[in-house]
Amino acid sequence: MSETVEKIEIACLVNGEWRSARVYPLARLLDVIRGEMRLTGTKEGCGEGECGACALLMNGAIVNSCLVPAAEADGAEIHTIEGVASGDQLSAVQSAFLECGGAQCGICTPGMVIAAAALLARHPHPGDAEIREGLAGNLCRCTGYQKIFTSVVRACESGREKSPGNR
């Protein structure tokens, strides 16, 4: 592969800043974000789109970045976990996870925070079924999800969460 395929230059608007990288066209967006761009908050859990640890927002939609070829991200607007807080000011979802015990080992947390924020952008006041459905693509092995559901409800009650795309 390395001998026959040329690297290409891609550029993305990552957390509000244009970033470029020379990568193989089929390199995983996950590896580009974590490797070339050194944004390691996005995690790899399974590499096959099952666990959601690598979730980020691409052009406003939540994607599993392990399944996105780098070439497809050229020109895209990307939001990762690093862009969710404003400086030291946590987002409502992050504060709720911290208060309610939504994070234990923390490895699913970045993807879960992104998924929760995306859910609240779609449904500002989700019911139990919507929360479960909205987070079903993100696996957590520590919490049994109960405290994550509570965190989403808390974030929603605190009402400070803006669309994550607006940050």
Add this chain to the structure above:
Amino acid sequence: MEEKYIGHSVERKEGREKVTGRARYVDDLAFPDMVHGVTVRSSVARGRILGIRYGDGIPWNEFTIVTAKDIPGANEIALILHDQPCLASEFINHPEEPVVLLAHPDKYLLEEARRAVRIDVEAMPAVFTIEDSLAKGTIVWGEDNVLKAYHVDKGDVDSAWAAADVIVEGEYRTGAQEQLYIENQGMIAVANPTDGVTVWGSLQCPYYVHKALMPLFGLPAEKIRVIQAETGGGFGGKEEYPSMIAAHAALLAWKSGKRVKIVYDRAEDMVATTKRHPSRTRHRTGVTRDGKLVAMDIDLAIDGGAYATLSAVVLSRATIHSAGPYVCPNVRIRSQAVATNAPPHGAFRGFGAPQSVFAIERHLDQVARAVNLTPEELRRRNFLRKDQTTATGQIIHEDVNFSGLLDRAFKESDYHAKRARFEKENPGATVKRGIGFSSFMHGAGFTGSGEVYLASVVEVEATAEGCVRVLAASTEIGQGANTIFSQIAADALGISYDRIDVAQPDTGAVPNSGPTVASRTSMVVGNLVEKAALNLKNTLVESGLLCDACTEDEFVRACKRYIETRGTLRARAKYEPPPGLHWDDTTYSGDAYGTYAWAVYVAEVAVDTVTYEARVSDFVAVQEIGKVIHPVLAAGQIEGGVAQAIGMSLYENVVWREGRMANGQMTNYIMPTAADIPPIRVFFEEQPYPFGPHGAKGIGELPMDGPAPAILNAIENATGISLREIPATPEVLMEAMAEKAGALV
């Protein structure tokens, strides 16, 4: 001592780093000179290595290649026994046995190279099941395939059968289960003869890795350093296996002179690392017509896989928990861990207890039916109470109140009303509903004399600014160790929680507080944190710088003055067993654990007779765990454990093909999602344990034990089908329902 923080849900110490994505796990660490390492594994389950071939088209001269002959010291992963090689040199004993290590800067090329290595093996007969191993037709380990065996004898079982009106027999099985922490295992190593070996990694037990690396490199303790990176879940899966990855990364680093990172991908992590031991338990129980247990004969076997690793200890816990929290004057337990040609099975939350608790709690429902009692009435007549003895002859000194726990669990779950309602509504319904429960205990801390043997040490050190750092090898793996240690230290010193921090576990800087396993971190190590903190305060008091009842400002001033005038302000505490504990390893009798957590769990299920899917629709977990140090963390432990146990009960099925996991992906090994888990309602009873910090007991593993039998008891209540095996997948239910329908025709 005032409890300003203990009992309150303070903010998780490393919580901010985790919710912002700033926490650094091993794969997030990168260094300029770093290269990547991979492991080339066997392709057959058992055989003799004939040769290794390196295929064409790979620039092999660019690679660092390590085989067994490159190991500077002993080719072993030291644990309890030394039977497991670091790299196979002559014999292969399981299909994922590591044989060759490769390192290169380019990950993509490395993967091609891994596929280009051929290991020629002359296959030998292999063993894949407990039955085949016990049949001893092929001996694959030692002289008889038996990794470990225990005998427990209480009273006289053989004479007791005569007193029984009814004898009930049953056989119960549990499958392997993958820990499935979301962070795959990984290590980074630097190693050379001058400086020794340093590794950073995802791990639970820094000193286990330390112990394994010393003989491998033939280096003294001070030349080996093990540092824990932020760790994304363990559940036992990062108890012993990290020693293997650390050894591999360090060998590649030693030979290449470069920093080497090995991070498994999910597929490799699932197939190669440890899983929960599969088990088979046979019960023969004698009971009087009025439901009193008179004899329990238990025959238990677990599959240990190819090497001894921790199977002896897993078997020990399985054995001790196999008779449940009941009083029976005559108990005989015969247990064995046997070898097969699968990768070694290992530590997983519960550590043998979930297997044997499943068996006894399913079995007692059968016993109840045999004597025409309800499951709860049979248990009430046999519950262990204060001053009575367990199977190992341990006298219970706590005022354990199982009937009270049962009453509360039934009230919270509306057990009786639901049971009546389901009985009325189920006939004719395609979705049958049922409710069931289990009552069980989990011993906290190491078994028997284990804690004395560990002799754990904790230190605390104060700065001139009056901040206090806890130094321990106990790891934060999501359970909240950092937070709990800080709460305990803050209250012991009477200073604010923010003044406490917990050092990163690093064998070069912290004492050995023992492994982060066995529900021991809060109870045993937390107690040492408290003692060490009190010793530190006492040092200040004795030096005349502080009075006993001080303010925070006075404490800060005293630290400053002490350090200015006398230097380092450090204190320590070493484990001492609670008085009166006696354990006899030869007869396997006595005080198996300092204390137990006690619990009753109720599961409600809905079984779809069209799709054969069983779902848990409600779950109530009532437990007595001593003092609750942090309500949110404690509930989080219970909820997470219950969810893992729901996975073990209904979804998580390891498919074996000749000793190899055939479904090593998250797409076909199914763990519960947010859509699969019911509301889990957690209730604590608090009866302080005098030898835990502020009365706390261990709880991490408890919630793994009870759900499986409660769920299968509920399935029996819903459908009349008595399943004896987990996981109860739709395929299993379909067959059982077809069999039942056939029997009715």
